[in-house]
Amino acid sequence: MAETPPLLQINDISLSFGGVHALTDVSFSVKQGELFSIIGPNGAGKTSMLNCISGRYQPSKGSITFKQKEMIGLRPNDRCTLGIGRTFQNLALFAHMTVLDNIMVGRHHLLKNNFLNGSLYWLGGARKEELVHRAEVEDIIDFLEIAHIRKSIAGTLSYGLRKRVELARAVALRPDLILLDEPMAGMNLEEKEDMARYIIDLNEEWGMTVVMIEHDMGVVMDISHRVMVLDFGKKIASGLPDEVMANPQVRKAYLGEDDEPSTKPETSGEVAQ
Numbered sequence: 001m002a003e004t005p006p007l008l009q010i011n012d013i014s015l016s017f018g019g020v021h022a023l024t025d026v027s028f029s030v031k032q033g034e035l036f037s038i039i040g041p042n043g044a045g046k047t048s049m050l051n052c053i054s055g056r057y058q059p060s061k062g063s064i065t066f067k068q069k070e071m072i073g074l075r076p077n078d079r080c081t082l083g084i085g086r087t088f089q090n091l092a093l094f095a096h097m098t099v100l101d102n103i104m105v106g107r108h109h110l111l112k113n114n115f116l117n118g119s120l121y122w123l124g125g126a127r128k129e130e131l132v133h134r135a136e137v138e139d140i141i142d143f144l145e146i147a148h149i150r151k152s153i154a155g156t157l158s159y160g161l162r163k164r165v166e167l168a169r170a171v172a173l174r175p176d177l178i179l180l181d182e183p184m185a186g187m188n189l190e191e192k193e194d195m196a197r198y199i200i201d202l203n204e205e206w207g208m209t210v211v212m213i214e215h216d217m218g219v220v221m222d223i224s225h226r227v228m229v230l231d232f233g234k235k236i237a238s239g240l241p242d243e244v245m246a247n248p249q250v251r252k253a254y255l256g257e258d259d260e261p262s263t264k265p266e267t268s269g270e271v272a273q
Contacts, residue, residue: 005068007032007209008053008177013062015048015233022048023059023233030177035203035210037220037241040230041253046213047089049230050179053211054086055079066177085175087166089182089213095155099165102154103140106172107133140168144198160191167195171202178202180212184219192216196223221245229253 006029015023023045030036038046051057053064055076064071066082074082085106093102141147144164149157154165163183170178183199184192196219202208214220220227221241228238231253237244244250 004032006030007034007067008211009063009065009068010049010053011063011065013049013052013059013064015045015052015057015059021233023052023230025062026230026233026235027062028228028235028238030209030211032176032209033203033207034225035199035212035223037212037214037224037227038230039213039215039217039220039227043232044230045233046230047181048233050086050181050211050213053079054084054179080173080175083173083176084179085170085173085177086179087163087170087181087183089185091159091162091166093154093162093166093169095153097154098151099146099154099157099168100137100141100150102165103137103168103172104133106169107137136174137172140171143201144168144171145194160187163187163191163195164198167198171206171208175208177209177211180210180214182213182215184214184216192219199223217245 008030010026010028013023013026014021026045026049038049040046048057052059053066053071055071055074055078058072062072066079066084069082071079094105097105141150144167146161146164146168149161149165154162157165163186167180167183170180180199184195187195199210199212200223203210212220212224224241226239227241227244229236229244229247229250236253237247237250
């Protein structure tokens with residue numbers, strides 16, 4: 001029986017900014033249903049890779065296929081329509097809008113009514129369609145436990161809650177693949193535990209394939225199915241979490257160790273990205 005092709009396939013991706021090589025010949029694949037993490041030291045090219053997948057950057061070389069469809073050349077909104085959602089390292093919420101309205105933005109590409117029939121709100125299908133989308137949003141609000149802030153202005157919320165709202169907006173796309181760029185950065189321990197639980201549930205119960213950048217090694221080791229390590233824009237290792245962390249080259253590049261220690265590495269607390 002033929003093996004199922006990966007949901008996401010990255011082949012020999014290179015990206016340069018002038019004379020700076022952000023990514024060099026990076027290749028990897030992500031299977032349907034995986035929780036795949038990308039780690040590496042500061043400036044390793046992790047966010048650049050997510051930007052290439054989401055369409056924010058166009059690589060100078062290589063191929064990106066999603067559901068066996070070539071992504072190079074497609075606009076970011078086209079990739080959303082195909083089933084790719086993402087969060088950002090720096091929050092990208094509409095600060096003046098309510099939490100509910102921010103999440104509804106994530107449903108925009110799913111709206112079928114156009115300007116003409118939408119203007120006939122009560123007579124056409126626009127009202128019915130809006131009610132369906134609001135019901136979907138309410139499910140996400142309940143799942144992420146943010147019902148108590150649903151009418152709050154996003155810009156007035158704490159950082160941890162805003163991160164949760166940003167995740168909600170990405171989930172509102174109902175993506176097959178969700179890209180998470182440091183979803184737990186700046187959070188306290190309790191907030192990180194909650195976010196890790198949400199990510200696992202999105203993967204296992206909501207059926208979303210996850211590609212995550214995260215620098216809390218405890219989280220990466222605990223919840224990832226596979227891990228890839230970048231260093232100076234190059235892939236230096238990939239595999240199961242324990243195998244990757246036992247790699248001497250990874251320990252040298254990521255943890256700053258010259259020799260492989262005899263004991264298992266510490267996997268809790270934050271390591272600088």
